[in-house]
Amino acid sequence: MPITRRLRAPVVLPCDETCSVQRDAVVDIDEQGRLGYCGPRATAPEPDADTVVRDCPGLLMPGLVNTHAHTPMTLLRGMGGDLPLLRWLREVVWPAEARLRPSDIRAGMQLGSMEMLTAGVTTSAEMYFAPESVADAVLEVGSRVVIASAVIDMPDLGGLGGWQGMVDRISRWIDSDGLRFGPGERVELAYGPHSAYMLPTEALCRISEQARERGALVHTHVAETAEEDAEQRRSHGSVPRMLAELGVLEGRFLAAHGVHLDDTDIAVLAEHGVSVAHCPGSNAKLASGTARLVELLRAGVPLGLGTDGPSSNDDVDLWEEVQFAGMLARLREGDADAVRASELLLAATRGGARALHRSDIGALESGRWADVVHLDLDTPAFVRGSEATDERILSNLVWAAGAECVRDVWVAGEQVVDTGEPTRVERDTVLKSARAAARRIEG
Numbered sequence: 001m002p003i004t005r006r007l008r009a010p011v012v013l014p015c016d017e018t019c020s021v022q023r024d025a026v027v028d029i030d031e032q033g034r035l036g037y038c039g040p041r042a043t044a045p046e047p048d049a050d051t052v053v054r055d056c057p058g059l060l061m062p063g064l065v066n067t068h069a070h071t072p073m074t075l076l077r078g079m080g081g082d083l084p085l086l087r088w089l090r091e092v093v094w095p096a097e098a099r100l101r102p103s104d105i106r107a108g109m110q111l112g113s114m115e116m117l118t119a120g121v122t123t124s125a126e127m128y129f130a131p132e133s134v135a136d137a138v139l140e141v142g143s144r145v146v147i148a149s150a151v152i153d154m155p156d157l158g159g160l161g162g163w164q165g166m167v168d169r170i171s172r173w174i175d176s177d178g179l180r181f182g183p184g185e186r187v188e189l190a191y192g193p194h195s196a197y198m199l200p201t202e203a204l205c206r207i208s209e210q211a212r213e214r215g216a217l218v219h220t221h222v223a224e225t226a227e228e229d230a231e232q233r234r235s236h237g238s239v240p241r242m243l244a245e246l247g248v249l250e251g252r253f254l255a256a257h258g259v260h261l262d263d264t265d266i267a268v269l270a271e272h273g274v275s276v277a278h279c280p281g282s283n284a285k286l287a288s289g290t291a292r293l294v295e296l297l298r299a300g301v302p303l304g305l306g307t308d309g310p311s312s313n314d315d316v317d318l319w320e321e322v323q324f325a326g327m328l329a330r331l332r333e334g335d336a337d338a339v340r341a342s343e344l345l346l347a348a349t350r351g352g353a354r355a356l357h358r359s360d361i362g363a364l365e366s367g368r369w370a371d372v373v374h375l376d377l378d379t380p381a382f383v384r385g386s387e388a389t390d391e392r393i394l395s396n397l398v399w400a401a402g403a404e405c406v407r408d409v410w411v412a413g414e415q416v417v418d419t420g421e422p423t424r425v426e427r428d429t430v431l432k433s434a435r436a437a438a439r440r441i442e443g
Contacts, residue, residue: 001030003037005413006044006053007372010386011393013061014038014364015349019342021390027060029370033184033413038364056374056408059386059393062364063122063144063371063409064318065352068219068256068277068306071112072105072128075438076311085225085286085312093311094154096441102130104437109137111434114422116316117143119403120373122411123352123361124316125254125277125306127192127219131173135187142416142424144184144371146356148192148219149173151207153199163203167191171210179216184369184412185360190217196239197228201246208248215252217357222255223265225288240265240274249274252357256306258296259289266292266299275302275355278347280324282308293329294338304355305348319402322348326398341398374408381405 005028012025026044028036037044047053073093080092105128116124123144126134131149138145151166170191180188191211193199211218222239223229229239236242240261243249249272258276261269269276278291296303305321307313322344329339353362360368377385381400384392409417416423422430 001032001034001036002048003028003051004031005029006047006051007056007060007374008041008053009056009058009060009374011059011377012038012364013059013345013397015062015346016363016365017350019346019394021393025060027364027370027372029372029410029413033370035364035366035368035370037366058377058407059375059397060364061373061375062349062362063373063411064120064348065304065356065362066116066121066124066307066316066318067254067275067304067352067355068279068308069112069124069126069316070128070309071116071124071126071316072100072108072134073309073311074112074115074316075100075104075108075434075441076309077314079311081314085288086228088286088312097129099441100129102133104441105130106133106137107430107433107437109134110141110425110430112310112316113138113141113143113145114425114427114430116318117141117409117411117417117422118406118420119317119319120375120406120409121316121318122371122373122409123356125190125219125356127194127256131170131189135182139182139186140425141422142186142411142414144186144361144369144411146188146190146217146219148190148217150192150194151199151203152194153203163199164206167203167207167210171214174214174216179214184414186412188217190219193218193220195221195224195228196232196242204243204248205246208246208251212251217252217254218248219254220256222258223260224257224283225286226260238262238265240268244268244272254355254357256308257283257288257291259283259291261292261296263295266295266301269296270299270301273302275304275357277304277306277355278325279306279308279313279321280328281321282312284324284328285314286312290328290332292332293325294333297339297343302351302354302357303347304352317403318348322398341394344398345394370410370413372410373406375401375405376407379405
């Protein structure tokens with residue numbers, strides 16, 4: 001495949017399995033928006049005569065992968081911010097969401113997608129309603145998304161045909177448009193059962209069967225708080241054990257949060273290849289607890305990082321989650337070496353892709369989509385710049401850098417952020433639409 005673009009940088013982090021640091025390296029992008037060669041410039045193939053070569057002073061790495069989010073909730077930021085999870089949901093969030101229109105969800109998703117892209121987050125796994133509006137927003141902004149259409153059993157949502165109607169709509173959409181679609185396969189469809197405590201077992205089994213038939217991801221909340229699954233614990237010991245007994249952990253399964261897991265639960269997840277989206281910021285703010293990050297990684301559970309909803313976090317900046325994950329894990333273990341900078345970076349990139357059961361994003365490797373982020377090393381976060389040792393560059397990136405260092409972003413080879421600004425949408429226009437929607441929801 002002809003190479004149309006070559007990016008050159010003093011430092012490239014491909015986020016391979018060893019988290020190597022490549023010096024004076026290049027990243028090649030082909031005409032379909034996929035990656036070609038990635039490695040030292042000295043051993044790179046000669047570019048074609050018409051290949052566009054761009055020097056990127058700084059660092060190149062894959063886009064971050066946000067494995068659990070409810071991004072349209074940008075419109076609800078600050079509402080009920082001092083309540084515990086279940087009261088926050090029942091007294092504030094669900095009543096507000098009942099007033100949302102598809103156009104509101106589109107506006108909120110546009111705002112969050114723009115916020116994520118400019119922070120170097122190229123992919124998010126969303127669980128929300130009006131999935132068509134979510135897809136439209138993402139395709140307009142230019143990011144990448146896995147949309148798990150929400151399935152929940154609530155009387156207020158009876159107009160959606162109950163959980164049966166919600167499941168059938170997801171299946172029909174996949175059958176009609178395919179599992180992935182859009183330029184660069186930017187949109188993937190998935191099933192989003194809210195949780196075991198908000199759905200009957202019949203629904204969980206039906207969703208699992210429908211998803212396996214289509215090769216689709218099942219994305220659900222698991223063990224987020226100690227009290228949410230009390231009935232399942234009384235009957236089965238835990239939610240993971242109940243799901244295993246029902247046979248719904250087969251196929252592609254993503255468990256969001258996984259805060260309250262014991263050793264048996266972790267073993268069950270590992271045995272079935274279930275992945276976990278770790279959301280330390282939201283879990284801390286809502287006092288839900290701290291997931292057993294070190295034990296999950298040691299057990300071989302695929303683990304990514306997530307922001308959760310921007311009204312429970314309250315942002316979609318995955319760089320913060322990288323730092324929270326590391327600090328809370330070290331604090332929990334009482335060990336400053338419990339989790340290393342390289343492991344945290346991989347959790348936000350390669351590990352995030354693995355958590356979504358995908359091998360086409362999350363790393364700068366030949367054949368994957370060219371989702372690439374350019375960071376500035378001429379900042380206080382990188383005091384030695386590109387001259388620093390490999391270990392120090394990784395440490396600076398994880399513990400000192402952040403969204404403010406992101407300069408340029410490509411998704412499927414298309415530049416969607418240029419010098420910190422989105423290329424496809426106007427920042428002020430997106431913000432104006434979101435503010436109007438938020439104003440209407442609050443009355």
